[in-house]
Amino acid sequence: MQTKCVWWDGYHNAFTDIVRFKENFYITFRHATCHMPRGKGQIYVIKSKNTENWEIIKKFPALPDSRDPKLFVFNNKLGVLFFAVSDNPEFFRHWVHTYISYSEDGINFSDPIRIENYNLRFWKIRNYKNLIYATTCRSMPEERGTFLFVSADGIKFEYVSTIVKEDHANEADLLFEDETCYAFVRREDCKTPVIAISKYPFEKWERYTMNLVVRGPHIFKYKKRIYCAGRVFLRPDGKIFSYLKNETEYEPKTGILELDTKNMILKPVIILPSGGDTSYCGSIVYEGKIYISYYSQHELKQKKSRVGEHASGIYLAKGSSIE
Secondary structure, eight states: OEEEEEESSSEEEEEEEEEEEEEEEEEEEESSSSSSGGGGGEEEEEEEESSSSSOOOEEEOOOOOOEEEEEETTTTTEEEEEEEEEGGGGTTTTTTEEEEEEEEESSOOOOOOOEEEOOOOOEEEEEEETTTEEEEESSSSSSSSEEEEEEESSSOEEEEEEESTTTTEEEEEEEEEEEEEEEEEEOOTOOOEEEEEETTOOSOEEEEOOOOOOOEEEEETTTTTEEEEEEEOOOTTTTTOOSSSSOSOOOEEEEEEEEETTTEEEEEEESSSSSSSSSEEEEEEEETTEEEEEEOTTTTGGOOOOOOOOOOEEEEEEEESOO
16 A cells, blocks of 8 residues: 655644545544643644645634544535534533534535534444434443444434443444444453444444454445454564553554454454554545545654644555555
């Protein structure tokens, strides 16, 4: 695969997604001074006709810190989903608000609409049967876990089911295959992720614990194979950690792994050029090629422009195969 840095301005640019809309490629990411909420992130959307030259077309405000944007197309509109920490100091970093903005032309976006989110982080949106499904998560003590919601109008979302309850589950991505949904769910506390599988209407889930630690989950299909991507941790011998606790020698990378659906395990395929604070991929398939967005700090020392010590760039990997 070929990789290229498509955005570097010396800031901490992270948490990506990619989509194609009206004959253009779009990438979204968080623009901030650092990874944490004190970075006061804004949401950026950039556009390209050919993936070589990119222009910024939208900046969404910090509110006071916005993060984890995702792109989707629904009802012939380009949608941007993101969440922000509460503007109430009493609940800072605990309560979050979810916002959606739509564009009919890919240039002009509506003011962000604050949706009812039940004190959940809405993290990813996927299309299925003229509806959009959202993965959500909650880290508050009253009910931790990862949940599935659905919407028919792109604004009002209704609870469908609990994908993984408790178990330090949070961020999740979805892949729909015919009548089946695969959910790739991150778990904290040094644990490996879970692949949960459900048949329509997605009210009951079978759960499988994976064999390798992967964070910032992304799941997609390419050439009849299912892949999972995210942040992995390499041991000194170059292998991916299967459990991460009190480890001092490891190297974070963005990796792509194949899901072996027979044995329900992850098999490493490729490590993308990456390092430091990295991962949070998005992907699309267009004209037979795979396009994968992610962020990384591996070229930090080579870049002249740095605003503070947390600078990271947005990268795009593309090719006709994953190898």
